Amino acid sequence: MTSAGRGVRGPWWRDAVCYEIHPRAFADSDGDGIGDLPGATARLPYLRDLGVDAVWLTPFYPSPLADAGYDIADHTAVAPDVGTLGDFDTFAERAHTLGLKVLVDLVPNHTSDAHPWFREALAAPGGSTARERYLFRPGRGVRGEEPPNDWRSAFGGAAWTPVGDGEWYLHLHAPEQPDLNWYRPDVVADFERILRFWLDHGVDGFRVDVAHALYKDPALPDAGPGQHEDPARNHLLPYYDREELHPLYRSWHTLLAEHPAGPPGSAPPGERLLVAEAAVFDPARLARYVRPGEMGQSFNFAFLECPWEPAAIRAVVTESVDAMTAVGAPVTWVLSSHDAVRPVTRYGGGPVGVRRARAAALLMLALPGTAYVYQGEELGLPQVELADDRLRDPVWRRSGGTERGRDGCRVPLPWEGGRAPYGFSSAAPADCWFPQPQGWAALTADAERADPGSMLELYRAALRLRRSGSARAVADGAALRLLSPPDAAHLAFDRGDGLLCAVNFGARPLALPESFDGTEVVLASGPLTDEGRLPTDTAVWLRQVVRSVG
Numbered sequence: 001m002t003s004a005g006r007g008v009r010g011p012w013w014r015d016a017v018c019y020e021i022h023p024r025a026f027a028d029s030d031g032d033g034i035g036d037l038p039g040a041t042a043r044l045p046y047l048r049d050l051g052v053d054a055v056w057l058t059p060f061y062p063s064p065l066a067d068a069g070y071d072i073a074d075h076t077a078v079a080p081d082v083g084t085l086g087d088f089d090t091f092a093e094r095a096h097t098l099g100l101k102v103l104v105d106l107v108p109n110h111t112s113d114a115h116p117w118f119r120e121a122l123a124a125p126g127g128s129t130a131r132e133r134y135l136f137r138p139g140r141g142v143r144g145e146e147p148p149n150d151w152r153s154a155f156g157g158a159a160w161t162p163v164g165d166g167e168w169y170l171h172l173h174a175p176e177q178p179d180l181n182w183y184r185p186d187v188v189a190d191f192e193r194i195l196r197f198w199l200d201h202g203v204d205g206f207r208v209d210v211a212h213a214l215y216k217d218p219a220l221p222d223a224g225p226g227q228h229e230d231p232a233r234n235h236l237l238p239y240y241d242r243e244e245l246h247p248l249y250r251s252w253h254t255l256l257a258e259h260p261a262g263p264p265g266s267a268p269p270g271e272r273l274l275v276a277e278a279a280v281f282d283p284a285r286l287a288r289y290v291r292p293g294e295m296g297q298s299f300n301f302a303f304l305e306c307p308w309e310p311a312a313i314r315a316v317v318t319e320s321v322d323a324m325t326a327v328g329a330p331v332t333w334v335l336s337s338h339d340a341v342r343p344v345t346r347y348g349g350g351p352v353g354v355r356r357a358r359a360a361a362l363l364m365l366a367l368p369g370t371a372y373v374y375q376g377e378e379l380g381l382p383q384v385e386l387a388d389d390r391l392r393d394p395v396w397r398r399s400g401g402t403e404r405g406r407d408g409c410r411v412p413l414p415w416e417g418g419r420a421p422y423g424f425s426s427a428a429p430a431d432c433w434f435p436q437p438q439g440w441a442a443l444t445a446d447a448e449r450a451d452p453g454s455m456l457e458l459y460r461a462a463l464r465l466r467r468s469g470s471a472r473a474v475a476d477g478a479a480l481r482l483l484s485p486p487d488a489a490h491l492a493f494d495r496g497d498g499l500l501c502a503v504n505f506g507a508r509p510l511a512l513p514e515s516f517d518g519t520e521v522v523l524a525s526g527p528l529t530d531e532g533r534l535p536t537d538t539a540v541w542l543r544q545v546v547r548s549v550g
């Protein structure tokens with residue numbers, strides 16, 4: 001690893017574990033089958049007991065739900081099915097009382113097509129000021145029947161939709177999510193207002209959606225073939241990763257640092273966090289979002305998308321640590337989110353998937369920096385195969401039914417009891433946000449709490465150690481030292497503070513390397529063999545034993 005020797009910037013978030021809540025699938029308080037803010041508030045003690053430091057709420061704002069709330073019609077209100085602004089205040093206050101920080105989603109790349117600005121733009125003629133807030137352009141072809149360029153939506157299909165008067169509008173996601181024109185000062189000013197609004201309501205930071213795409217090449221040139229096929233080249237697309245983003249994020253950094261303190265318990269100015277959701281896979285390019293004076297963290301999707309192979313994981317770990325350490329930012333580690341296939345399923349499903357997901361959790365939580373845990377990951381929930389007629393994800397529609405999309409990881413959490421809806425709601429199972437499968441009785445929070453071998457108890461033990469025990473979280477990756485050779489079937493590292501972690505990916509049980517002499521096991525993702533070897537797909541934390549001399 002590099003030894004930039006700068007240390008990692010930042011206050012509470014430099015080594016925090018943040019729990020992602022997808023509100024409509026978390027906990028329902030009023031029996032309508034839809035998770036809501038009062039339901040989430042009631043479950044906050046569960047998160048405190050789990051041992052996380054912060055919660056991040058995915059969008060809970062008024063929305064037609066064309067993309068699970070990432071199509072926002074009003075950025076400074078709460079969707080009626082999820083609660084009221086008062087419910088949000090209560091949530092934040094309760095979280096702070098329990099010692100949990102609160103992050104919310106900021107979605108600046110696009111609005112909903114139901115947003116008053118877009119309605120106004122549609123009603124206005126081509127070339128009008130109202131249309132300039134978005135990206136309207138005349139179509140190509142004799143009668144404007146062709147889209148203005150060849151850009152593709154990340155959800156499939158063209159990124160342009162015609163409005164019937166010769167003009168088309170750009171949407172890098174669903175047609176219901178028109179892209180804003182960030183070269184317009186009123187767009188910039190409006191988002192400053194939104195940031196200040198939520199700071200006044202006690203939020204401790206923002207997760208910035210699609211942080212890589214706000215600015216598009218003003219000439220709107222064709223992007224050519226292969227768009228979205230090779231994420232490593234994303235930064236070359238004319239609509240991704242442009243230089244103009246960075247002054248904007250510097251201005252937001254300053255805004256967060258200078259906006260007056262919020263309600264009691266919220267992070268003071270200077271301790272607030274911006275997290276980039278940037279689909280930029282070149283580690284050095286990604287690090288530019290978290291240079292001093294810009295954002296605090298950036299999600300590390302390369303880790304999430306990495307196959308269960310030691311060489312690939314080793315490469316991601318070293319490249320991520322080097323790139324982030326060079327700019328003094330903590331690395332973030334993510335195994336799951338509301339956009340990704342659940343780890344248990346992604347790693348092979350069944351007992352193999354569970355074993356690997358357990359090992360991956362210990363790997364992630366040993367690494368220096370911050371970690372994000374998505375609701376249900378701590379229960380080891382698998383991806384759910386939903387019936388076609390229940391699917392909501394625009395990916396399903398836009399792919400013509402060839403891609404099922406992300407709904408299978410957005411099924412409501414099972415809290416207790418032997419049958420659906422497992423304490424999620426008092427509604428009938430079929431009336432819930434998504435129906436839960438049968439057979440989750442052993443995966444409820446209550447059942448797992450009572451089982452020392454459960455995924456939940458593994459996460460709880462690891463998070464307890466990260467907070468206070470012999471495996472305390474570290475922020476800085478500069479001292480990380482790899483102990484395993486590049487071609488080994490295992491990955492082993494020493495964080496530099498006496499905590500060692502090893503993961504065996506190979507088929508044969510691994511005799512712990514000599515460099516592990518003089519250590520004792522602190523936590524393992526599964527039992528070691530009788531000879532003390534590390535079985536396949538198992539991770540272990542070890543700590544150097546300090547022996548008194550004489």
Ligand code: NOJ
Pocket residue numbers: 067070107173209210277338339
């Ligand atoms: C990233 C979000 O995580 C995803 O759920 C959403 O569909 C896109 N951004 C568009 O907002």
